[in-house]
Amino acid sequence: MxxxxxxxxxxxxxxxxQQFRIEYTLVDKGGLPVVPEFLLRLLKISALMPAEIAKYFGFSAKELSVAMIPFIKNGEIRIRPDGKAELTEIGLRLFSEGHETPIVKRKEERQQTFTxxxxxxxxxxxxxxxxxxxxxxxxxxxxxxxxxxxxxxxxxxxxxxxxxxxxxxxxxxxxxxxxxxxxxxxxxxxxxxxxxxxxxxxxxxxxxxxxxxIALEGLRENEAYLRQRTEQLSRQTATENFELVLRLVDMLGDADSYDFLRSGGLDLQAFNATAASAINSDTRIFGSLQLQENWNKVFSLLGKHRKELKRTHQGEPLKLTWLAPASHGLWGKSARHGEICSAFNELSDAKAQRGKGENIFEVKVLIPLSGDRDMQGIKRARSDCSEAKKLLCGFVESEILAPIEAIILEGRLAVVLYHLVIPEISQVPIPFGFVTENENRVDMLARLINSTLEEYVSGNTPRFLGPIEKSKKQ
Known part of the structure; x- marks a missing residue:
């Protein structure tokens, strides 16, 4: 099975x-109207006197002339010395290729666009x-x-x-x-x-x-496409990060991940079995956040907390953080990423019903950058996360945070995805992780992220760079 x-x-x-405008000429092999077709078919059987043809069709002399003259002009019908009409060699060729009915070739000049x-x-x-x-x-x-x-x-x-x-x-x-x-x-x-x-x-x-x-027909199975896809992917997932992921699993006390993580590497068969058994799990998550089923699960949890907080929250907004991974260059390379950015933007505008109707959440989308002058990374983030551009904050990428993507709602919810990169077995990251609403675990994750962002890097530069929108435009 x-x-x-x-x-x-x-x-x-x-x-x-590329789209091209092509001027071309077709030789269109089309049929004839009924009367001309049967006129030619009749003469293919036998040469006939014009009077016999007129009698067959019930034509007057003028009507017969109108029907025959175009074929006589084209050299397809001729009148023999004995007065009978017959098909010429040109006329007989209209019945070539085994057709029972005459086929007339017409040249048509056209200009169209093709991509x-x-x-x-x-x-x-x-x-x-x-x-x-x-x-x-x-x-x-x-x-x-x-x-x-x-x-x-x-x-x-x-x-x-x-x-x-x-x-x-x-x-x-x-x-x-x-x-x-x-x-x-x-x-x-x-x-x-x-x-x-x-x-x-x-x-x-x-x-x-x-x-x-997953193999699909069409362009996706073309050799040139496959070769170019492999080349571009290898540039985005070049460095294995198994040891970094394993260290994070230890730090976060994620015992369940040891079902398929070994000191020697990833047991993909055990990983597959665990993922299959966790399809309906509330606490485990396999695959990227951009997969529809995974985003539905996370969006539902965020919606639940938003609904509760809308009724009950008072005071300072709760911190809601979305941390991007830095271990590869494929994060956000999906149309659904825009949908997720839009959802976070909407959450940033959510208001409480109690008090003065203040914001429920203080939302940040944390983007790893190579440094404070990484204009290419800033430009890419502004483009890929344009629906949430006012929420973007940069930080100098950190080895400890590089393998994870995390959504943290202060004191209430944490979604953690390790982005495991092993080029030998996968051209794309292998995301997996967990979901928790345990306050202690949520706080531990928040402390890990915050303490890392509070660090200083070379040149006595703070790791946290602040809002990207305020960065110098390229």
Whole structure:
């Protein structure tokens, strides 16, 4: 019996794409109206006198002339010396390829836009899906590909013409019509550059002792795409952090994680079994926060406390902190990250019913930076977390906090996710952790974070850098 694989990470991948305007000429093989068709079919059987044809169709002499003249002008019908009409060689070729009915070829010149990715040059549709790559892992096209993209687009257009036709994208032609022939491509112009956004999900393959992306058809199985995805991921998850995670597990007294953590490394089969048994657990969490089921669980808990505090809270706002991990560069690379940022922004505006209706929460989103002049990191945070930009605070990344993502609601709730990075078995982080509403454990986690932020780093610089919005603009 097959079991549903445990999904650990969801990632939006941006594939470079370009939209092209292509001028082309089709030779459209279409049928004829009923009368001309039967006229040709009749003459294919036998040469006939015009009077016999007129009698067959019930035509007057003028009506017969109107029906026959276009074919005579095209050299498809001729009048023999004996006065009979017959098909010429050109006319007989209309019945080629075994067709019982005549097929007429017409040239049609068109100009349309078509979009192709720049890795495999697969057809993506008429329009460009996205002009920005916000919150994604960006893949890169080779410089030569960019230079020669118009030529490659023509080759792709010619090679995928039938598929484009089946989609109804050749001037609105319907799929059931016979496929057209391409006569020529006159000109190709690059119109716009952008991205095709693919959602990738990585799951445990316990038998292979690996975490693998779930295989899907289309561009995701293309060799060029897979090679570029692997290259970009390796840059984001280059350094193993097993020992750092193990040290944190010890510090936080997380005994349950020893079910699959060993001194020699991660037991992925035991991890898979534990994750499968904890799907409905209130205290364990497996996979990234951006997975819908995990965010639903956390959002429900935050909503519960918000509802209680709205009725009862008085005094200073409670601290609500969301700490980002620093062990890899894939945090927030998902469209759902924007949804989470929006939720924290809404929580920052939540008001109490009692007293003067003051804010319930003091919300901070803590972003690790390489230093106080890490403008690239600041710019990335502002973009990826734009829905919560007023909540962003920077801190100089710390080795002890690097592997964890945490949501701490002062005295009430803690959600902790270790982001385990082991490149040998997974191209993406392996997130797992716990949820607790035990006040003592929540306070211990808050103290760990706060004491680390209160430290000073080289140059006698405070580790906590303050609100990112006040940082010098790049």
């Amino acid at each position: 097959e079991t549903t694989p445990i999904v650990l990470f969801e990632l939006d991948v941006a594939v470079p794409a 192709f990715d720049l890795l495999a040059f697969s057809y993506l549709g008429r329009s460009l899906k996205s002009v920005e790559s916000k919150r994604t892992l960006e893949l890169q096209a080779a410089t030569e590909t960019l230079t020669e993209s118009c030529r490659s687009a023509v080759e792709a257009f010619m090679g995928q013409l039938y598929d484009i036709h089946r989609m109804g994208h050749l001037g609105g032609q319907q799929q059931e019509r016979l496929p057209p022939e391409l006569y020529k491509v006159a000109e190709t112009q690059k119109v716009r550059e952008g991205w095709e956004i693919l959602v990738e999900r990585a799951a445990i393959d316990a038998n292979a002792r690996q975490v693998r992306f």
